[in-house]
Amino acid sequence: MPRSLAITIFLTIAVPLFSTDTLRAGAAQSVITPELNGHAVYLAGFGHNRVATGVHDDLYARCLGLGIAKQTLVVCSVDLIGLFYDDVLTIRRAFQHTTPAGSVLIVASTHTHAGPDTLGLYGPKPLESGIDGKYLDWVDQRIAVTAADAVHAMKPARLEFGRDDHPLLVMLQGVDRPPIVKDPFLYVMRLVARSTGETIATVVNWSDHPEVLGRKNTKITADYPHWVRGYLEKKMGGMTLFFSGSIGKVSPLGHQVALTDPETGKIAEDETWRKAELLGTEIGRLAEHALKRAQPANVDSFPIRTDTVFVPMHNPNFRVAEAAGVFAGRKPFYTNGDPDPAVEMRELPQFGRVNYATGHNIQTEVDYVLLRSNGVPVAEIVTVPGEIYPELVNGGVARYPGADYAEAPIEPVLREHLRTKYQFIFGLGNDEIGYLIPKAEWDEKPPWLKNAAEPWYGEVNSVGPDAAAAVLRALIALISRQ
Template structure:
């Protein structure tokens, strides 16, 4: 419960949904005290201290929502905020200004050293729920089961997890389950890097997203003796795991309550903390090999449902191996495709295709035999260690909806099998094939004495999406801190929309440039490739597999005049409703362009937060109520605002400038 700090009596009018002025009730200085010389008197404060709920705080003798940041005194705000008058006659507001970027080495506690020995450790932790209730079978009754259910995230609300049939537990094959509670285990995959006094930990969770508020809570629980200077937490954006955001709970078309299960959130925390301890305990001198592979899109179950059809097929791979014996400590990779091969009809908990990617990279691929027993493809030995899979630029919308999968044996999974465990397994084989072939073929190049450093910064961005505002302030589905706005009524805020605190980080390991974004970045923001514009790092431009449109466009990917028909892949359908105005598209430099010439980009999507789609400003069209704008504008209904992309780029540029300095 929240302790009620001082307040004045008889001020109900200030919190009845009107534009009452909570700030006018006090003449004292912002810190709540009178003049130090006795020249001013503090107004009377509450004699009673009523209790407030966990999601409330005390302001002027009342319990108000933590989401409403009005105030009268500094001590009614968070310690990092100050109570400020923005405009005379309007409510005072708790205001927070993010600090300057920080980084190591160079700051107190992480002083620069010789940067000769790199240490690495890794851990793989199971975060699958240990128990939950499934919906009762037809004709059965189980009152209250919904409260103990696991509501799966990523598609429509009201999708409860079910138990795996007993006959599928422990058998062999892609359809088989690891336990009653999951088809395959959800993981928290962890790698820790240390050099001199600088220690960075990176975590990938098999969930749809993890809020910055939750990440800060996790950081606060890390034991000081682990010596971790910075923790990056990212999500694979898995659409087949329990809801970690709150918006996919029971009820349809709108959830009736949050889908977050406190026991699942706590399991993520406790297992990740245990994994961080294990990774630090196993730190050992490590060598680094790395490369950016270019697998294209064939066989990877990829389609693009929003023009422009541009795909960043960068597949950065970093292998950390023990100096002593060459054994793999960890393999890190990033790839862009929504983990939703199983699609909306699945109700079994699974990590989707990233599970299979990790399995085959670690365990290897068997040889492919022909009908006569001849070897068509060789066996590829696995790398062992811990494989850490990160989401790439999968906004815009890179997904397996119409994509087809090919396994290592080039068997196709289309039609009824397109959204099956066999197809997810095939995607895992295909990605692992590229990684293992690169390793065994010597494409992963050694990095001699790579220097480790990081820079990170927090920034504020507005929640302008009315759907998200209703979810947070009205339905109370979303639990996270908001900043710098008083709630006047259900749809009005002062001095502007509520803001969320988020972050971006940059980790350098020699030439490898790990960098994060707090949501689903569109590939073209990284690589360009718009019609008539340049591109960087050779993206796949156009619907090259003709998943949505035949190759009937001109050489620039644009539809031709009526009556004309080209032979090139299209970047937009000829019949596209409300197509993007590519003349307004940015000309660059694109994000990969902004890295230094020697950098090997390793993008980590949904790193540090989960703010939804980051739509480029030139093509952003706000939702019309709860509906998307005409054409392909679904993404705007699931992103905080049209400002997030620009805010992120400004913050990232701060890190890049600091790196150059």
Template sequence: MRQRKLFMLIAAGALLCLTIGCSLQIAGVPLEKYRPIEVPKLFDRVMDERRADDVLVAGVQVVDVTPYDRKAWIAGFGQMRKSRGVLDPVTARIVYLDDGREAVVIVAADFVGMTASDVERLRSLVTAKHPQRIQFASTHNHQGPDTIGYWGPGLLIPVERGVDTDWFDKTLQAIALGVDEAIRRAEPVRLALGQAEMESEWSSNLWFPHNAGPIDRRLGVMRLERLDGRPLATIVNWGCHAETLLDINKKISADYPGRFYKYVEQRGGGTGVFLNGGLGGMISPRICRFDVRPQYKDLDQRIAWMDRLGDRLAELAVGAVKDKPRVTYAPIAVKSVGVEIPMRNGLLTTMARVKILPTTDRQIRDNHFFSEVNYLRIGGAHFATVPGEALPSLSLRLKDALPYAEVPFVVSLANDELGYIMMPEQWSDPVYSYERSMSCGPQTGQIIYDAFVGLLAQDR
């Protein structure tokens, strides 16, 4: 009976969406000026009708948020980088998971990042009751539109926000509607988990000789499939900057995650979802090494290499779960805690206070930034969320803190972007002078690690 009520709610939500005209069949955000509409908030309604039937259901939706109709400031490699067209789409990929008792939404977008204030805006469009069950992550794409504000007009430092407010408001609204669509599409699924290791030829720590320096090459993979085996989605977690094309490229692109989406679908993995991992300090595609860049001066060469990286990532992800056991029930847990980060970076503090970087009075006070850390458990997949760019050492420590996980996932740029997340010993290391200039302070990594370990203690 409860399951019937759930599907009646879903059908009602679909009818409501049709009556207000919220079609998601668009190529990019619409050309019309932003017009706020009431999002049905279907997540709250299904949470009010818990099934308790031990059936795992999932729904997936892809929202194209590409600014096809305008030039955008591209988020990466300094200010004043205006787009001159579109190389490939940027999207938000939404996965809704519900075990009948608990539910979570994972949104992964081809953005450079999103600050907590904008994540809060998105959550408020989706739910009035369960904000921490909406988990947002950025791929840290340096070829997409500025979603933070740092890459607009300026010289060395920004003097004006680089976010196109009209496009961004429409984008957040489209993602919220996409969450409702994912819920409407929910169906019983099977889940499989696997791991793989990316070969050293594809990524490198730029501050050290190749094959030296801290790096986390492990992939975590989750496959969702329908009960008859047809693919629904493949979620992959791997740490590497999405900056293959460097500043040679002048067009909007999702960089290598976009190619991963293409090839994972071709290889039978369904919708691809990319969650970045321990990418900080400074894990990038090997083609970005300073001693390798001269070999790839031509943009077409870099695009071809990016294409191969996306294909290899898809191949590893699909292969990692090919022969793994499938389960039809995976209990879900979501635990969250706020963290208070001392701010030791004068530039970032100033950018926040003059509203180049979006914050609210609640999120910055007395030279502290307030953010969050989350622990998600979806069956044997255990997730640690990091509100910025985790360095590999932190990524590996967080994975080691999850000894009971079948597959650990460390998700960077989750629900916030506080820059590089450094441990105290890295803050004082001259190797990381650049990261220090884009980090809150020396205690950030330890505070986040301790907060996460505290969440784990609550789950035992």
């Protein structure tokens, strides 16, 4: 072979098909359904002692890896009620053993109310943990392996974004605590393999508690996201990941969300598989529709910003639960930045004489990812470590007679600080600290908001009246950082 020809061939092979700043994407999934044989699996989300009797559909950890040059981000959606920050830190340690240095992992729970208790609050009775430590350790490792699998599956990809903000989307969300404010935005992203044009993954972000099956159901299920994923995977191929958004007080249960069953012509009843199927299929259909007019984006960088936050602990039930070991050591309390396991005896009306954890706050995290094309921001991902009330995201915090802190300053509104058309909000991102409620609407003491005869539901599932401000202030500092 003449020397010049050999060189030509060598150069042809050596020139990469794609430049190093080409986006790569990969997806992986694992089943994380608990074993039911031989021991009680406590289902999370409603009351105590709801023991699983079977599996309707498997629970999954689904991960999407995104890479540009040496930077890697993995986002995982897991069909669980929530994972505490310490579990996410455990998952990250295992993940980092098998992935390039600097790889970032975000784990968000869908908040299904028909999966195992991974928070401890739904055990056989109050102050008895529902956590199965062996299962949860296994799940943590399983998520880490799945996240690493997504990185190893990455290949050159194209990215497109879709959204739907039609006013009628509010009809898929029910809210029955004032103010009746929602965050009815559907965001979708799709990753397509450059080599084949096939879908690698579709990401759907929508806000509605996955609790259609209700408190009487004892079959494990991912709830309506199961049908969102089933619909889209059939239509688009690849893997679909579902992320719950601003779901505080937002439910598909109740008469506000009326879905007509085309087979019977009647409205599907709450707590039925049919309503879950109709809702999930509808969200899937809307996501597919949004992708038909999707905007392709040549994303060539995605700076990731992260901060830890200490959130003041106010909730006496959580203090008693912590002292009783309900959280199984997975949600430590802190004082002055250090873990503080201190407890003291207290007399509380609802418990009698009990141990009471006295640490001042809990630690959590907020993340902000900016996806850019040629330096121009095109999309954003925000993680919120709990269930945020929609008015804190979309605006509309209200002042009512009866509020405990009537003069409280109103927290910054998240979407007012976001700057792109595609604003993904991953609720229960990297933690589940419960409801984030505007302080001006906080209402633990009578008179009740709007002079209602009964207390409103919410505060019992919140760390406290200052949690929302702590999280939002930290997030907005991240977003504004240059």
